[in-house]
Amino acid sequence: MRQLSWLGGLLLLAACADEPRQQPAEAAAPRPKIELPAAFETSQVRTLTASQLPAGVVLPAGKLQEARQWEDANGTNVLVVTRTAEQDEPNAPDEADEAEGARHVELYARQYVRRPGGYQLLWKLQDHVGHCPLDLALSLLPGSTAITDLDNDGHTETMLVYALGCRGDVSPLELKLILHEDAAKYALRGNNVVQYDSLPISKRMPATICCLDTVDEKRAEARGDYSIYDGRYHNEKDFRGAPPAFLRFARQQWRRWSAQPVPEVE
Numbered sequence: 001m002r003q004l005s006w007l008g009g010l011l012l013l014a015a016c017a018d019e020p021r022q023q024p025a026e027a028a029a030p031r032p033k034i035e036l037p038a039a040f041e042t043s044q045v046r047t048l049t050a051s052q053l054p055a056g057v058v059l060p061a062g063k064l065q066e067a068r069q070w071e072d073a074n075g076t077n078v079l080v081v082t083r084t085a086e087q088d089e090p091n092a093p094d095e096a097d098e099a100e101g102a103r104h105v106e107l108y109a110r111q112y113v114r115r116p117g118g119y120q121l122l123w124k125l126q127d128h129v130g131h132c133p134l135d136l137a138l139s140l141l142p143g144s145t146a147i148t149d150l151d152n153d154g155h156t157e158t159m160l161v162y163a164l165g166c167r168g169d170v171s172p173l174e175l176k177l178i179l180h181e182d183a184a185k186y187a188l189r190g191n192n193v194v195q196y197d198s199l200p201i202s203k204r205m206p207a208t209i210c211c212l213d214t215v216d217e218k219r220a221e222a223r224g225d226y227s228i229y230d231g232r233y234h235n236e237k238d239f240r241g242a243p244p245a246f247l248r249f250a251r252q253q254w255r256r257w258s259a260q261p262v263p264e265v266e
Contacts, residue, residue, distance in 0.1 A: 190233030
């Protein structure tokens with residue numbers, strides 16, 4: 001009888017041993033922090049004067065605003081940005097009186113890369129404001145130009161941010177953020193944020209900066225709500241198919257530079 005009792009105890013222990021133990025619930029794994037690759041070191045990008053530009057780099061019309069030189073997988077790159085002075089426009093016979101005194105200004109940007117035989121144009125940009133009888137604006141935002149390698153492929157990206165417009169009040173200006181990698185172009189286009197009373201610009205920045213294309217502008221304007229334009233861009237269509245780091249960087253830079261003052265055209 002004792003043997004049977006002993007044998008039953010062994011069987012009970014074996015059954016308990018084979019029964020799977022309930023594991024404590026595991027804590028959810030923390031989401032990895034996404035960090036952008038480091039921008040090019042400042043020491044890797046050289047600032048040039050007009051007299052230091054290499055032979056073969058053609059300076060567009062106007063006064064030199066910026067000139068940079070750096071190395072990447074393509075070789076030696078040179079970026080030049082120029083802007084013309086305000087120029088009066090002759091009035092056509094059929095122009096309305098309000099067009100009298102109209103002026104225009106132009107902005108040019110070129111990136112060259114050194115190839116066997118000399119420098120070749122990689123991409124170019126040209127923009128302008130014209131037929132403006134009011135206050136002209138067309139300027140790079142000082143300090144906004146960036147040379148990066150966001151996807152770490154050895155091919156650098158070049159970012160320019162500039163504002164433009166013709167206005168007689170303190171309404172927002174058009175803002176453009178242009179990013180190039182080689183000849184590929186990606187852009188955000190919208191409006192900056194302006195200071196027109198005691199409320200700081202930082203308080204006017206919208207929580208959501210995209211997308212004006214989804215906003216019923218007519219209804220908002222009927223309510224007198226013009227703040228929908230402040231600091232927002234139209235869409236992110238240009239970034240479809242781009243490396244994800246490009247759009248993350250562009251959003252970050254838009255939020256930073258859309259609240260910066262715009263220098264006057266000289």
